[in-house]
Amino acid sequence: MLENRNFLIPDATLIVEMIAFAVVLILMPKFVLPHIRRAMQQRQALITAAFTAAAEADLRRKRADTEAQALLASARHQASEITDQARSMRDHLIAEGRREGNGEYRWLAGRAEREADRRADHARLRGQQEGAAVAVEVLRDDIGVPFDRALVAALIGQRLRAQRASMDEVGTSA
Amino acid sequence: MTTVGATAAASWFDAISIQADIVAGTAVAAVLVLTAGYWARRRASRSQPGAVQVLWEISVQAADRAAQAVPARMRPRVVAVSVTIFWFVTASNWLHLVPGLSLPAPTSDINLALALALMTMAVVHATAVQVRGWRGYLRHYLSPWWLSPVKLLDELIKPMTLALRLFGMVFASALMLLLIGELLPPPMAVVPHALWTLFDVFIGAIQAFIFALLTILYFTAVLPADPAERTTRSDIKPGSDGQHFSGAEIVAHEPPTVSQLCADEELSHA
Numbered sequence: 078m079l080e081n082r083n084f085l086i087p088d089a090t091l092i093v094e095m096i097a098f099a100v101v102l103i104l105m106p107k108f109v110l111p112h113i114r115r116a117m118q119q120r121q122a123l124i125t126a127a128f129t130a131a132a133e134a135d136l137r138r139k140r141a142d143t144e145a146q147a148l149l150a151s152a153r154h155q156a157s158e159i160t161d162q163a164r165s166m167r168d169h170l171i172a173e174g175r176r177e178g179n180g181e182y183r184w185l186a187g188r189a190e191r192e193a194d195r196r197a198d199h200a201r202l203r204g205q206q207e208g209a210a211v212a213v214e215v216l217r218d219d220i221g222v223p224f225d226r227a228l229v230a231a232l233i234g235q236r237l238r239a240q241r242a243s244m245d246e247v248g249t250s251a
Numbered sequence: 252m253t254t255v256g257a258t259a260a261a262s263w264f265d266a267i268s269i270q271a272d273i274v275a276g277t278a279v280a281a282v283l284v285l286t287a288g289y290w291a292r293r294r295a296s297r298s299q300p301g302a303v304q305v306l307w308e309i310s311v312q313a314a315d316r317a318a319q320a321v322p323a324r325m326r327p328r329v330v331a332v333s334v335t336i337f338w339f340v341t342a343s344n345w346l347h348l349v350p351g352l353s354l355p356a357p358t359s360d361i362n363l364a365l366a367l368a369l370m371t372m373a374v375v376h377a378t379a380v381q382v383r384g385w386r387g388y389l390r391h392y393l394s395p396w397w398l399s400p401v402k403l404l405d406e407l408i409k410p411m412t413l414a415l416r417l418f419g420m421v422f423a424s425a426l427m428l429l430l431i432g433e434l435l436p437p438p439m440a441v442v443p444h445a446l447w448t449l450f451d452v453f454i455g456a457i458q459a460f461i462f463a464l465l466t467i468l469y470f471t472a473v474l475p476a477d478p479a480e481r482t483t484r485s486d487i488k489p490g491s492d493g494q495h496f497s498g499a500e501i502v503a504h505e506p507p508t509v510s511q512l513c514a515d516e517e518l519s520h521a
Contacts, residue, residue, distance in 0.1 A: 094366035106331030109288030
């Protein structure tokens with residue numbers, strides 16, 4: 078409960094309280110707070126160093142990113158050039174192949190045509206020769222006309238050579 | 252039962268009386284603060300601070316921020332005094348709330364409140380004399396001469412207001428707790444008592460904060476402004492050779508903050 082004395086008037090307790098507070102006021106700034114402040118400053122230095130390192134790392138990362146982008150762009154450009162060169166070479170090779178193929182085709186076709194003509198002529202002459210031989214045999218054996226076999230053969234051969242020559246002339250002129 | 256103002260007075264002589272429970276409460280508060288400080292010091296870690304260390308660091312940082320107007324070389328002392336005052340007053344204000352410890356809040360007695368105020372003002376003026384010298388200290392109060400009485404009166408009123416504000420708030424708060432316990436029947440008093448106890452915790456912390464903040468302001472008022480503090484980063488220019496800075500400029504050049512680092516980096520990229 079409330080005391081009888083005037084509680085607004087200090088007494089000798091004030092002196093003791095001042096001494097007690099003075100002790101705290103001396104001990105705390107001398108032995109406690111400098112350590113706490115030092116720990117704070119060291120942590121602040123650590124944090125600052127970490128932030129600086131992070132900022133530098135970020136800077137390096139951005140530089141590397143820029144370099145990578147430049148390299149990538151250069152590689153893309155080179156790839157594009159190589160692709161263009163390959164396309165142009167492909168078109169050139171295709172055109173050249175077509176040209177060579179057409180030439181070879183024409184050469185082969187001409188050769189085959191000539192061979193076919195030669196073989197046809199040969200077959201035709203052979204047929205004519207065989208037909209003439211059959212006709213001579215018919216005249217000699219069945220009808221009884223005497224023939225000199227060597228003479229007939231020479232005549233037929235002469236006639237065929239003349240025919241061939243005329244055919245060659247016709248083919249050359251054609 | 253909790254008592255307010257009724258203290259166990261140990262009379263040494265007729266004229267001298269010492270209130271033992273107030274002195275005991277003050278001693279307990281001092282031991283608590285010193286123990287907490289010693290605990291934080293022993294376990295101070297720069298990488299993984301504990302809860303006690305974090306509390307101390309928060310208070311140191313807040314005091315440091317509030318004392319920016321104080322000259323840099325005196326700032327550690329001002330911060331140390333204000334942080335000590337804050338925790339000591341907080342411990343004293345909360346002491347009567349500790350269960351099982353039947354001691355009154357020492358700050359609910361005018362003696363401790365006045366002792367705190369007088370000691371604080373003594374440290375403030377001692378620091379002012381140390382920084383300004385006796386001549387400068389007296390000149391501070393004598394210029395202009397016609398304001399000297401007002402300044403003197405102000406200096407006399409400061410400790411009184413400090414003491415009476417703290418004492419009044421803590422005394423009234425303790426008195427309210429006593430009245431709630433006395434006037435209400437026990438079952439009905441539980442909830443108001445609990446609510447007021449919470450409010451008392453709040454009041455105790457706020458009063459300690461106000462006391463510490465006013466201490467910093469009183470330091471700021473009596474100490475001269477630091478010329479080095481006026482030097483800002485924009486004022487720093489290269490020396491005559493274009494590379495070297497003067498000593499004052501180097502002292503005033505604070506390490507870059509994170510935002511400054513980021514801004515510098517963006518500028519370099521731009």
